[in-house]
Amino acid sequence: MSAAIPFRSINLRAELRLALLAAAESCWLYAIVLTIGVIAGFPRVISPLGIFVVYWLGLVVGRLLPRLPHAWRTLQIASVICAVLIILLAMRVGFYGEFALTSPLWLSSYFENGLAFFQRFTGEQISTLVLILAYMRALGFAQRPLTLWVIGFQFRLGIVIFFALAIIAAFAGRVDFIFWIFMFFAFSLLGIALARIEEAGQTSPLDARWTVVMFTMLAATLLVGFALTRFLTLDALNAFIAFLSPVFLVLQIIFFILALPFFILTEFLIRLLIPLFNLLANAFSKMIPTIPQTNIETVPILESVTRSFETLMPYLRLAGVVLVLVVIGWVIARALNRRMNREEEEMFTREGVDEKQSIQRERRPRAARPQRREVHAENVRRIYAALQAQAEALGLPRRAAETPLEFLPRLTARFPGSAANLEKITNEYVAVHYAQQQASDAQVRELRDVWKKTKEEMKQAGA
Numbered sequence: 001m002s003a004a005i006p007f008r009s010i011n012l013r014a015e016l017r018l019a020l021l022a023a024a025e026s027c028w029l030y031a032i033v034l035t036i037g038v039i040a041g042f043p044r045v046i047s048p049l050g051i052f053v054v055y056w057l058g059l060v061v062g063r064l065l066p067r068l069p070h071a072w073r074t075l076q077i078a079s080v081i082c083a084v085l086i087i088l089l090a091m092r093v094g095f096y097g098e099f100a101l102t103s104p105l106w107l108s109s110y111f112e113n114g115l116a117f118f119q120r121f122t123g124e125q126i127s128t129l130v131l132i133l134a135y136m137r138a139l140g141f142a143q144r145p146l147t148l149w150v151i152g153f154q155f156r157l158g159i160v161i162f163f164a165l166a167i168i169a170a171f172a173g174r175v176d177f178i179f180w181i182f183m184f185f186a187f188s189l190l191g192i193a194l195a196r197i198e199e200a201g202q203t204s205p206l207d208a209r210w211t212v213v214m215f216t217m218l219a220a221t222l223l224v225g226f227a228l229t230r231f232l233t234l235d236a237l238n239a240f241i242a243f244l245s246p247v248f249l250v251l252q253i254i255f256f257i258l259a260l261p262f263f264i265l266t267e268f269l270i271r272l273l274i275p276l277f278n279l280l281a282n283a284f285s286k287m288i289p290t291i292p293q294t295n296i297e298t299v300p301i302l303e304s305v306t307r308s309f310e311t312l313m314p315y316l317r318l319a320g321v322v323l324v325l326v327v328i329g330w331v332i333a334r335a336l337n338r339r340m341n342r343e344e345e346e347m348f349t350r351e352g353v354d355e356k357q358s359i360q361r362e363r364r365p366r367a368a369r370p371q372r373r374e375v376h377a378e379n380v381r382r383i384y385a386a387l388q389a390q391a392e393a394l395g396l397p398r399r400a401a402e403t404p405l406e407f408l409p410r411l412t413a414r415f416p417g418s419a420a421n422l423e424k425i426t427n428e429y430v431a432v433h434y435a436q437q438q439a440s441d442a443q444v445r446e447l448r449d450v451w452k453k454t455k456e457e458m459k460q461a462g463a
Contacts (some may be wrong), residue, residue, distance in 0.1 A: 007071055009104050013178070013194060013198065014146075014192065014406075017146050017151075017191055017198075018056075018141075018146065019056060019195050020187045020188075020190055020191035020194070021059075021146060021151065021154070021187075021191055022055035022056040022059060022138065022193060023052055023053055023152070023187040024155070024158065024187035024188045025055060025134070025154065025158070026048050026052040026055055026186065027048065027158070027179050027180040027184035027385075028158045028161045028165075028180075029051050029053055029055075029181050029308055030046075030047075030048040030130075030177070030180055031161070031162060031180055032130065032132045032161070032175055033045045033046060033051075033126055033127060033163050033183075035165050035168055035172070035175050035177070036126050036167055036174060037123055037126065037167075038172065038174070039168075040121060040123075040125070040126075042122070042123035043123065044123055045093065045123050046090065046094045046095050046131065047093075047094035047097075048094075048132060048180065049093060049126075050091065050093050050094020050095060050096070050130065051090070051130065051134050053086070053089065053090045053093060053094070053231050054086050054087060054090045054131045054134045054135050055134045055135070055137070055138045056138070057082075057086045057089075057138075058083075058086065058134065058135040058137075058138025058139055058142070059138045059141065060135075061079060061082045061086075061138075061139070061142070062138055062140075062141070062142025062143060063083075063142045063143065064137040064213065065079060066143065066399075066400070067399075072317045079139070079332060080329045080332050083132070083332045084362045086135065087128060087132070087135070088110075090131055091106075091110055091124070091128070091131070091334055092106060092126065095110075095123075095124070095127060096109070096110065098448050101414060110124055112254070113125070114128055116373050117324070118320055132328060132331075132332065133377065135332065136331065136332060138347040139332075142273070142369060143400065145406075146191070146195060146402050147195060147199070148192065148195040148196055148198075150192050151188070151195045152192060153196075154188075155189075156190060157189040158188065162177075162181055162184070165177070165232060167354050173234065173302050177193045180246075185221070186218065187359050189213075189218050189221060190218055191251070192383070193217070193218065194214075195215040196213070197214065205228065214344065219367035230315055267381070275326035293437040301364075317322065320459035332342045342422045346374065376438070376440065376441065376443070376444050377432045377433075377438070377439055378428055379447075379448075380428055380433075380439050380443075380444065380447060381395075381429065381431045381432065381433060382430075383425060383428075383429070383447055383448065383451050384404070384425060384426070384429035384433075386451065386455075387422070387425055387451065387454070389457070390439075390455060390459075391411060392416075392460055393462075394414075394458060394462035394463070396410065396411070396414050396460075404426050404429055404430055405426065405430065406424060407426075408422065411426075414461075415458050415461050416460060417457055418453075418457045418458060418461075419453045421450045421451075421453065421454040421457075422454065424447070424450055425450060425451060425454065426445055428431060428443065
């Protein structure tokens with residue numbers, strides 16, 4: 001076991017993208033709990049700050065725990081313990097802010113209302129469920145590369161959720177989450193812009209003008225959205241409907257005239273089938289035996305069973321609470337196990353193929369010869385695969401869900417004498433494998449020479 005865990009240097013842009021993801025998803029999670037709270041008549045629910053705290057700390061836990069050199073069971077138990085502590089912290093900050101900072105009275109109120117889900121439905125329960133959902137989503141995103149596709153998909157998911165909540169709120173009552181829709185768009189668009197800059201920066205260097213363009217377009221988009229919301233309001237929609245009310249009256253009259261024959265036909269069919277329904281009802285009544293209204297002997301038995309059930313009710317309720325908590329803990333532990341493993345399938349150059357495999361390969365029909373540019377791209381991939389294998393043999397494996405650009409700082413920190421060559425090999429691989437750029441003969445020859453030199457330097461540094 002090494003003396004220290006090799007944490008890579010902090011990437012401020014990557015940390016900002018994670019924080020923006022947590023803030024954006026906290027907006028629609030708060031909209032959900034707010035809508036349910038208004039419909040159920042809860043006096044209060046968890047605040048957006050509490051949801052953000054759980055989501056962001058869940059991202060931190062999801063990134064740090066898998067790096068610890070402990071058994072996976074231990075890490076899952078640690079994940080559940082962290083979830084309990086983080087949720088308690090969020091409830092203290094975002095739900096029980098009126099209590100004194102050092103007062104422990106909020107804990108008794110929280111556990112009394114939170115664990116009473118077999119008796120009544122409270123704001124503490126729905127808030128805790130939303131916090132558990134936020135923590136589980138954070139564990140799922142902690143090890144995933146936040147590419148443009150991933151962030152864009154979550155942005156579209158949030159729009160669908162807000163649209164559904166708006167429809168529910170229109171029928172249920174007045175639920176005001178317009179401000180959080182604006183915040184969701186602001187955080188999501190900023191995260192999408194950063195992801196786009198991250199992908200564009202892999203192929204060509206970017207200067208400060210990208211930041212100016214990004215914030216300008218973001219401000220313009222939000223300004224247009226704010227201007228449209230000033231016109232497209234419920235009052236404007238009601239006025240438009242009132243303006244078209246004569247047209248609606250004419251449409252209703254036309255619909256009634258067209259539907260009148262169907263109503264008459266339906267009434268005729270029902271009257272025609274009434275004797276058949278009565279015949280079937282009499283037949284079923286004769287088949288079912290008549291149950292006596294009162295039975296003196298069964299009354300004491302029923303009273304005894306009722307008393308026994310009332311005696312067991314507290315124990316059954318306690319067992320149900322324990323079972324629910326165990327299930328929630330198991331779900332949280334499984335959430336750490338479902339993080340995305342995005343290791344690419346690389347082709348490693350193997351030597352010493354045995355004779356049997358060689359004979360079988362010779363008997364197979366030859367495939368079509370690949371194009372030359374595909375061969376060059378495959379050579380670049382092989383060189384990077386060899387670099388990965390060499391680093392792993394020297395005690396520095398590439399982590400699960402770690403991109404080549406995230407793996408590069410750890411490589412250069414472990415082999416500082418080959419930093420320039422390692423960066424060149426990584427950039428060439430990213431350009432070929434992700435950006436689908438073509439490689440030339442000269443690039444491949446140069447990269448092979450660089451790899452030969454880097455391989456020897458890594459061996460010397462490892463020795």
